[in-house]
Amino acid sequence: MTTITLTKDSHKHPENYRIKLQDSTGVLGEDPKALKKIDNKLPTIKTSSNVAVIGAGFGGMATAIKTMKELKENDVRIFERHDNFGGTWYANTYPGCASDIPAVWYSFSFALTSNWTRVQPPQYEMEEYILRVAKEYKLKEKIRFNTSVDECLFDEDTGYWTLYAHDKNTGQKLEHKAKILVSCTGVLVHPMHLKEPGLENFKGKYIHSALWDHSVDFKGKNVVVFGNGCSANQVVPALLKDYQPASLTQIVRSKHYVMPPVPKILVMIYGLLRYTFFGLQLVRWFTVAVAESRFPLFRGEGPISRLVRWANRRMSVNYMKKAPKKYWDMLIPDYKVGCKRLIFDYGYIPALHDPRLKLTNERVDKVVADGIYLKDGSFIKADIIVACTGYDVPKSFTLPVKTSKGASLKTIWDEEGVGAYRTSLVKNIPNYFIVGGPNIGTGHASVVMSIEHGVDYYMKIAKPILQGKEKSVVVKPEAYDSWFKLIQSKLRESVFGTAFGGCTSWYADQKINFTVYPFSQIHFWYITHFPNYRDLVYNHYDKKNV
Structure with a gap:
């Protein structure tokens, strides 16, 4: 260690x-x-x-x-x-x-x-x-x-x-x-680029958050940020704080639950115990325990799940209401908490009070050389467009x-x-x-x-x-198929981008969910540390299966 x-x-x-x-x-x-x-x-x-x-x-x-x-x-x-x-x-x-x-x-x-x-x-x-x-x-x-x-x-x-x-x-x-x-x-890994009509006509600078151009000067520029997920939650306050734009318009494409910053008690515990490896392990496991206690909110309608879901939604909504009231309707979700990835904030909600910032959830009509026309006919002047539009999973x-x-x-x-x-x-x-x-x-x-x-x-x-x-090892086809069916069945009962959760999310496409684990991390630890060898086929060098 x-x-x-x-x-x-x-x-x-x-x-x-x-x-x-x-x-x-x-x-x-x-x-x-x-x-x-x-x-x-x-x-x-x-x-x-x-x-x-x-x-x-x-x-x-x-x-x-x-x-x-x-x-x-x-x-x-x-x-x-x-x-x-x-x-x-x-x-x-x-x-x-x-x-x-x-x-x-x-x-x-x-x-x-x-x-x-x-x-x-x-x-x-x-x-x-x-x-x-x-x-x-x-x-x-x-x-x-x-x-x-x-x-x-x-x-x-x-x-x-x-x-x-x-x-x-x-x-x-x-x-x-x-x-x-x-x-x-x-x-x-692979950026999902912005797809809006007329983007090819834009004469300013276009940047995807995953391919950032640090040579671009934002000072005094009119900036438009697309998206309000995890990346945008970090980009927006950083641009306002350190890059001195003249204006920043954020086009909100969907709603996300934004959780309060990490509690200060974790900072205090880390400060006290960080001097030995054993102390760091204690802080780590304290963090694991607190996070794992949140897991029930992702599954089912049992009393514990509903209680944990209610508590986390209330915590998030109370925090998000620290944003200007005019933005509440476009920011606060009505789907089940956890359906999209939770965002742990440390700057976005306070940044919404910056007078240079404007939020809109109006859809885009077209992009032109010097800005963006929205469906309601309004025009947003833009020198720089930043796409926080996620990844092609x-x-x-x-x-x-x-x-x-x-x-x-x-x-x-x-x-x-x-x-x-x-x-x-x-x-x-x-x-x-x-x-x-x-x-x-x-x-x-x-x-x-x-x-x-x-x-x-x-x-x-x-x-x-x-x-x-x-010589080799491979999982039995029937074991693979059984696992696949189990995972997808349990995920359909979860909140992760499902009808039960009440939202669409990058967690899943129209057919399956190939991103999220439907069980707890305790369960994942167990299945990875105690293999079921009956599900596997080892092949000898003499080519006889056992």
């Missing part, structure tokens, strides 16, 4: 802890040129490892670290499209970007931090923490940056994966063989994974819906694990904790393969 002490250099030089715009656009833009640049004239690089990990955010780092520490398997290779660790915390750098979950919980359990500057630290501080952990565990020795994985093929005769990739800077191709493939590519689940006998991850998910047994395994695709994949999200908990549970599950299942005792 390690206690991380931050230098706070990220506060002095935040620009050193964020991706360059040209690099993020090359990978995540509408036309990602870096992912298409392949030079067939250069010799193909051929490498191998026992474990191949795709992605170097929290998921990829946890997978590599725990594989080396707990499985004593050091032959690990990580592949990352960007040029540094961090995933979303490296790529998302918009003003105000911060962790909404307390960082003592939104961090690795084996690398707790004694000197966070805030309960919910800013992006650059989160990235500093991530880089500090990467250095502590010498992950640079295990990673290949600037590498786009184009296809992954499992040979069912040899029991090995081949990753076909290329260097996004030089175009040089790479072939990498591995026994185990772990995908840690994340979900909130389904695009994150289009992974190029296949087997030599014709199984295809894309085909399975296109035909049956996105899913994974215990959030990790997919039928007909051996030796393949997903960390931070389908249905791992929650409406109340830290995804980093969920990621660690997923890594623990992968290690238990993959251990016989890495020890050379078994």
Whole structure:
């Protein structure tokens, strides 16, 4: 166990802890040129490892670290499209970007931090923490940056994966063989761009929150922000406070429950107990306990669920009524609390009193060269348009994974819906694990904790393969199908973007919900630490099934 002490250099030089715009656009833009640049004239690089990990955010780092520490398997290779660790915390750098979950919980359990500057630290501080952990565990020795994985093929005769990739800077191709493939590519990755008529005619600056251009000068400009979800909740007060716009109009597209800031008692407890690793663990588990007590609001109509839902709605509405009264009707939801992701505030509601700010929920008629016409005929002058319009979540689940006998991850998910047994395994695709994949999200908990549970599950299942005792492992089709039906059935009874919840949400599409876990985190811990081996098939090197 390690206690991380931050230098706070990220506060002095935040620009050193964020991706360059040209690099993020090359990978995540509408036309990602870096992912298409392949030079067939250069010799193909051929490498191998026992474990191949795709992605170097929290998921990829946890997978590599725990594989080396707990499985004593050091032959690990990580592949990352960007040029540094961090995933979303490296790529998302918009003003105000911060962790909404307390960082003592939104961090690795084996690398707790004694000197966070805030309960919910800013992006650059989160990235500093991530880089500090990467250095502590010498992950640079295990990673290949600037590498786009184009296809992954499992040979069912040899029991090995081949990753076909290329260097996004030089175009040089790479072939990498591995026994185990772990995908840690994340979900909130690809920006969902604004789609309004006439946007192509706009002569000002257009920015998506996930592809922030820090060279843009907001001083004295008329700014329009689309959206009022988690990103907008952070962007709006940060722009008003630090960027000196002449005006800011926020176009509210839907309603969200905004919860009060994290209670000061957590700050006090952290201040008292942060000097030892054991003390930090106590603060962490206190945070877990408080958050887990909120879980009943997401499920059913039992007396406890209704009580917890009522208490949380009342807490949110009372807080939101600190906004100007003229905005109440367009901000305060009438659906069940939890149907959309809860927003934990530390600046948005107070910012609504700023005289430079105006909210409207009027629909857009058209965008023109110098602004926006609304359906009611009014005109909003705009020099800069900021799109806080979220992410294309389904695009994150289009992974190029296949087997030599014709199984295809894309085909399975296109035909049956996105899913994974215990959030990790997919039928007909051996030796393949997903960390931070389908249905791992929650409406109340830290995804980093969920990621660690997923890594623990992968290690238990993959251990016989890495020890050379078994050739491959795969989940039985009937177990996969049964799990998928159970998850979707329970989610239909929940509030997560359902008719029962009373709203539509990015949690789910019209067919299924592939983002949220319908049970408590205690339940998730249990199923990831006590595998049901009867649901799995291990294949010997002599090809006999057991």
